[in-house]
Every structure is written in structure tokens, then in C-alpha cells.
Amino acid sequence: MGAPADDAVAALVARGLRDGASLRRVLLDTEGAAVSTAARVVVDAVAGGGTLFVFGNGGSAADAQHIASELVGRYERDRPGLRAIALTVDTSALTAIANDFGFDQV
CATH class of the missing domain: 1.20.5 (Single alpha-helices involved in coiled-coils or other helix-helix interfaces)
Known part of the structure; x- marks a missing residue:
């Protein structure tokens, strides 16, 4: 082929x-x-x-981390970082909550 x-x-x-x-x-x-x-x-x-909380599932979790990092960093222009956190970066909390209470609780 x-x-x-x-x-x-x-x-x-x-x-x-x-x-x-x-x-x-x-x-x-x-x-x-x-x-x-x-x-x-x-x-x-x-x-x-305020702080922007972003999230995603699967590949969208990576997108959320990318967006948060661009906001915290300077992205395209010199400016102070913005407050942003991707909720998916704390894998310990995600897996502990899912294990203890179920994935529907994450």
C-alpha cells in the first residue's frame, strides 16, 4: 500500500x-x-x-494544560502572567478521588 x-x-x-x-x-x-x-x-x-480553571478529558486535558501554561506565561506579548490552573495536572488527586469515590466524582 x-x-x-x-x-x-x-x-x-x-x-x-x-x-x-x-x-x-x-x-x-x-x-x-x-x-x-x-x-x-x-x-x-x-x-x-480571579483564577481561570480549565479542564479536559483525554487529549483535551493536554489542551487545557497548554492553555493554562500560555496564560501563566506571556504567550504572544510581554505582560504579567494570568492566574490559570489546569485541573488535570494533579494526577494524584484525580486518581485518588476516582479510586475512593468513583470517576463520576472527579
Whole structure:
């Protein structure tokens, strides 16, 4: 079994990019106001000295850790770090709670 032809790869990439753009348009049209409201809540909380807690399951746990580290660090510009914690970084607590009380309690 060989590698797909260049035109097949290009078609697959183009379809993925088109689908992603379409999804973002639909999200903007259907949930744009809700996303803006959520963003305002986060901005106000962090600006007021609050801490942003982020989480995820599986690969999304890694995304949560990445987001938290970018906020705590400086990301794209020189600025003070923001207060953020990925809840999935404490594997001892996660596994202890799951073991003692069940995964539905984590």
C-alpha cells in the first residue's frame, strides 16, 4: 500500500479547511453571542484577580494544560502572567478521588 497521490492529499486538506471554515461560520451565527458572553465572564474574572480553571478529558486535558501554561506565561506579548490552573495536572488527586469515590466524582 503506497502513499496517496499528491492531488488526493491536496483534496483532503482543502476539504478539511473548507469544513473548518464552514463550522466557524455556523458557530458565529448560532453561538456568537453566547461565546462573547462567556469570554466577557472570563475576562472580568481574571481582571478582577480571579483564577481561570480549565479542564479536559483525554487529549483535551493536554489542551487545557497548554492553555493554562500560555496564560501563566506571556504567550504572544510581554505582560504579567494570568492566574490559570489546569485541573488535570494533579494526577494524584484525580486518581485518588476516582479510586475512593468513583470517576463520576472527579
